[in-house]
Every structure is written in C-alpha cells, then in structure tokens.
Amino acid sequence: MQQRSEETRSRIIESAIKLFSNRGFNAASVDDICKDAGISKGAFYHxxxxxxxxxxxLLDDWLQTIDNAIETSKDKPVPETFMQMTEAFPYIFETAGAGLPMFLEFWLQASRDEKIWQTSIAPYRRYHKHFTSLIKKGVEEGSFVEVNPELASRMIISTAMGLLLQSLLDPKGAKWEKVARDxxxxxxxSLMKK
Amino acid sequence: MQQRSEETRSRIIESAIKLFSNRGFNAASVDDICKDAGISKGAFYHxxxxxxxxxxxLLDDWLQTIDNAIETSKDKPVPETFMQMTEAFPYIFETAGAGLPMFLEFWLQASRDEKIWQTSIAPYRRYHKHFTSLIKKGVEEGSFVEVNPELASRMIISTAMGLLLQSLLDPKGAKWEKVARDxxxxxxxSLMKK
DNA sequence: TAATAAAAACCGACTGGTCAGTTTGTTTTT
DNA sequence: AAAAACAAACTGACCAGTCGGTTTTTATTA
Structure with missing residues (x-):
C-alpha cells in the first residue's frame, strides 16, 4: 500500500495538533507526539x-484554510457577504475557538522568527484588504452609509477577534454564538442604509 | 542598606519581563535571567x-494594574468614564501593547493550570461586570439609549482586545492610537442619547 | 561606639533528568 | 534487488533546581 506512508504523516499531524494545543509547542516533545501517534522517532524524522x-x-495548513474562506466569498454581493459572515460566526466559534490556543502558540512562535512572521501575517493583511474593498464597494454602490472603509474594516475584525478571545477567557460566561450573531x-x- | 535585596528582586523581575517577552517562558532559562540581571542562581532561588x-x-503585578484601573474609575459619572476610556486608549497601546506577547504567554501558561487560570481570569470577569453595571446605570439614568448592557459591554471589550491584537499583527498597518480613539x-x- | 553573634543575601559548581536530533539496523513496499 | 518506511537505542546539549560555602546586613550586647 502506498497509503501507509501518508497515513503515518497524517497521524503525526493529528497528534501534533492535539498535543500542541493542550501543552504548547515546547512542552509537547517529539517523543510525546510519536507515542501518541503510535510511531517511532525514526518514522517522525523520515x-x-x-x-x-x-x-x-501545520501553519501552512491553517493559513490555507483562512485564504480559502476569503477566496470563496470574493465575488458575492456586498450586503449578502456580510450577512453570510454573521451566519458563519457560530461556526467560527466552534472550530477556530477550539484551535485558538494553538493559533496563539503559532503566533507567539512566529513573532520570534522574522521569516515565519511575515508568512503568518500575510493572510491577516489580505483579510483586512478584502474587507476594506468590500465596504468601499458597498459605500460606492450606495448600499452602505458613508463610512471610512479602513476604520470599519478594522472594527469588524476587532469585534470578531475580541469576541473569540473573550469566549476563551470566559467559556461559560455567555452564549457566545448568540453574542457573536447579535x-x-x-x-x-449600522452600516447598511435604511 | 536594606534596599539591596529589594533591588536584586526588581532586577530579576525586570529581566524576566524582558526575556519572557522576547523569547517566551520556556526559552528564557533561569540562567539567562540571572545573567541578564547580573546576579547568581543562588540569589535567584533565594x-x-x-x-x-x-x-x-509577574502575573500578580499585571493583574493588580488592571484592578487598579477599574477601581480608580469606579465612582465617576457614566459618560465621563467612557470618554476617559477613550483618552486612555493611546496609553493602553503604548504600555499593554508592548507587553501583550508576555500577557499571551502568561495566558497560555495559565490555561494549562486550573488554579492559575482561575486567578488570571478573575480581573477580566470583574472588568466585564464593571462595564455592564456602568452601562446599565447609564441606561437607567437616561444618558444612554436602550441597549442590552451585557452585549454592549462585551462589544466594547471586544473592540479594545481586537484592536490590540491587530496592532500587534500589523504594527505599521495603521495609526493605531487614532483608530482606537475613533x-x-x-x-x-452610538450609546449616548442625542 | 565597637565588638560580636545571628540571619539574610549571595555565589557558582554540580546533579539528575529531559529532549531534539542521529545512527544503525530491520521491515515493508516497489 | 533497490528504495522507501520504520524501529529504537544512543548522543550531546541544555536546564531547573540543589548544596556547601562566602559575603553582607542587621540585631544585640557591652
């Protein structure tokens, strides 16, 4: 079977995600990962x-997911994209929420290595640019009130980021899906013209 | 001089903040901290x-700062407190901004230890409660429009947290003090009655 | 005020253990 | 048979914490 190799690889990745999330990059040793994946160190370094x-x-995979999300919503009407974003929030809280500790771990690692850093923040930049142009278009089309697209974009991103952080700080403090939706x-x- | 001991202690703390921020908790060794502080390991473990x-x-110090900020703004009129918050933003970006990687490091450490965790999120809970009651009061007094105080509080905190994160992700991407103020x-x- | 005892602060070599990565050899696939 | 995949013992560096001893500070007493 030529799949065996690939299965080993994905087993490693699966265990790595689990252990990096639970213990952090440094605390999760290669031996731990190997043990969890049920393989040897030789296989790992192969x-x-x-x-x-x-x-x-892992970072590449994660960034790919973000880029895909941007890509798929690229050519839809402006207000629709926004409402879609609202609907997507509960999903974000389910998935990204669970993975956010690992993302933060990533980010802290990245912030100490210039090359990794530049790679890892590129999607954020694209995300912001995407939103800015989306709002700009909405304003020009007349579906949005007069706003500063830059500022509005940053505020929307802030809300999402901030709510995610809060949901992790206080998991049982609120129905986060509902908070996010509201x-x-x-x-x-407040952006849309009545 | 009875100050010598205290100076050593603060030298350790100073170096720890610096090295934890730059390299992370695990990567900054006790030896590194001692070397940076110009003291011996014996002194450290004393x-x-x-x-x-x-x-x-370090965590205690940081939490104390937050609690103090809440305490000092406790008995001021509601809209005034909010405007004060606006004015305080640039300061937050100067101080907390530089220390946020360390805070995240703290937080990631804390999330893996139930006891530390409970201690570290308590100030956040107080902060949220403080804001909620502040908005509630504003609504009852009639200086704010009818809003859900819970939701409004979480949104304000989100904005602050999210902007801070963004300012770190993209240091040169915007004049963050201005963005925060705006x-x-x-x-x-949008909360205040016209 | 000076001498001295006790305690606090500090030094740095050392220990036991961990961990990333290597190497040598074996099994499985092509 | 050749190459890819895997096993696991091993290496060298590093690191948190210890320990026996020294210096400095503080308290006590004459």
Whole structure:
C-alpha cells in the first residue's frame, strides 16, 4: 500500500495538533507526539526534517484554510457577504475557538522568527484588504452609509477577534454564538442604509 | 542598606519581563535571567521558590494594574468614564501593547493550570461586570439609549482586545492610537442619547 | 561606639533528568 | 534487488533546581 506512508504523516499531524494545543509547542516533545501517534522517532524524522518543520507544515495548513474562506466569498454581493459572515460566526466559534490556543502558540512562535512572521501575517493583511474593498464597494454602490472603509474594516475584525478571545477567557460566561450573531448584526445594520 | 535585596528582586523581575517577552517562558532559562540581571542562581532561588513562582509574581503585578484601573474609575459619572476610556486608549497601546506577547504567554501558561487560570481570569470577569453595571446605570439614568448592557459591554471589550491584537499583527498597518480613539468614540456616541 | 553573634543575601559548581536530533539496523513496499 | 518506511537505542546539549560555602546586613550586647 502506498497509503501507509501518508497515513503515518497524517497521524503525526493529528497528534501534533492535539498535543500542541493542550501543552504548547515546547512542552509537547517529539517523543510525546510519536507515542501518541503510535510511531517511532525514526518514522517522525523520515517525514519531517525537524520539529520546527512540522510546526511550519501545520501553519501552512491553517493559513490555507483562512485564504480559502476569503477566496470563496470574493465575488458575492456586498450586503449578502456580510450577512453570510454573521451566519458563519457560530461556526467560527466552534472550530477556530477550539484551535485558538494553538493559533496563539503559532503566533507567539512566529513573532520570534522574522521569516515565519511575515508568512503568518500575510493572510491577516489580505483579510483586512478584502474587507476594506468590500465596504468601499458597498459605500460606492450606495448600499452602505458613508463610512471610512479602513476604520470599519478594522472594527469588524476587532469585534470578531475580541469576541473569540473573550469566549476563551470566559467559556461559560455567555452564549457566545448568540453574542457573536447579535454583535455582527448590530455592526452590519449600522452600516447598511435604511 | 536594606534596599539591596529589594533591588536584586526588581532586577530579576525586570529581566524576566524582558526575556519572557522576547523569547517566551520556556526559552528564557533561569540562567539567562540571572545573567541578564547580573546576579547568581543562588540569589535567584533565594528570592523565588521556582521559575513558576516568578511567573506567578509577574502575573500578580499585571493583574493588580488592571484592578487598579477599574477601581480608580469606579465612582465617576457614566459618560465621563467612557470618554476617559477613550483618552486612555493611546496609553493602553503604548504600555499593554508592548507587553501583550508576555500577557499571551502568561495566558497560555495559565490555561494549562486550573488554579492559575482561575486567578488570571478573575480581573477580566470583574472588568466585564464593571462595564455592564456602568452601562446599565447609564441606561437607567437616561444618558444612554436602550441597549442590552451585557452585549454592549462585551462589544466594547471586544473592540479594545481586537484592536490590540491587530496592532500587534500589523504594527505599521495603521495609526493605531487614532483608530482606537475613533472606534471608541463611535461606540460611545452610538450609546449616548442625542 | 565597637565588638560580636545571628540571619539574610549571595555565589557558582554540580546533579539528575529531559529532549531534539542521529545512527544503525530491520521491515515493508516497489 | 533497490528504495522507501520504520524501529529504537544512543548522543550531546541544555536546564531547573540543589548544596556547601562566602559575603553582607542587621540585631544585640557591652
């Protein structure tokens, strides 16, 4: 079977995500990952040059997901995209929420390595640009009130980021899906012309 | 001089903040901290029981700062407090901004230890409660429009948290002090009755 | 005020353990 | 048979924390 190799690889990745999230990059040793994945160290270093390389592979996957999300919403009407974003929030809280500790781990690692850093923040930049142009278009089309697209974009991103952080700080403090939905609704409606 | 001991202690703390921020909790070794502070390991372990204990001491300091900020704004009129918050933003970006990687480091450490965790999120809970009651009061007094105080509080905190994160992701992407000021102004004015 | 005892602060070599990465050899696939 | 995939013992560096001893500060007493 030529699948065996690939299965080993994905087993490593699966275990790495789990252990990096639970214990952090440094505290999760290569031995731990191997044990969890049920493989040997030799197999690990056959598939990944180093622990850092595994980290970069995970980072790439994560960034790809973000880029895809931007790409798929690229050519839809402006207000629709925004409402879609609202609907997407509960999903974000389910998925990104669980993975946010790892993302923060990523980000802290990245912030200490210029090359990784530049790679890792590129999607954020694209995300902001996407939103800015979306709002700009909405204003020009007349579906949005007169706003500063730059500022509005940053505020929307802030709300999402901030709510995610809060949901992790205080998991049982609120029905976060509902908070997210209501907040985004408020923002979107304050942008839309009546 | 009875100050010598205290100076050593603060030298340790100063170096710890610097190195934890730059390299992270794990990567900054006790030896590194001692070397940077210009003291010996014996001196270090005379002042702190363990590396973890040093970490907790830093955490305490940080949490104290937050609690003080809440306390000092406790008995001022509602709209005034909000405007004060707006004015305080540039300061937050100067101080908390530089320290946020360390705070995240703290927080990631904390999230893996139930006891530390409970301690570290308590100020956030107080902060949220403070804001909620502040908005509630404003609504009852008639200086604010009818809003859900819970939701409004979470949105304001989100904006602050989210902008801080963004300012770190994209340091040169915007004049963050201005963005923060404008955003908070928008939020506050949308709350206040005309 | 000076001498001295006790305690606090500090030094730095050392220990036991961990961990990323290597190497040598074996099994499985092509 | 050749190459890819895997196993696991091993290496060298590093690191948190210890320990026996020294210096400095503080308290006590004459």
């Amino acid at each position: 598939h990944f040059e180093s622990k850092q390389a595994l980290f970069l592979a 907040s985004t609704n408020m923002l979107v409606h | 002042h702190f029981e363990s590396k973890q204990a040093l970490f907790l001491a 955003s908070t102004n928008m939020l506050v004015h």
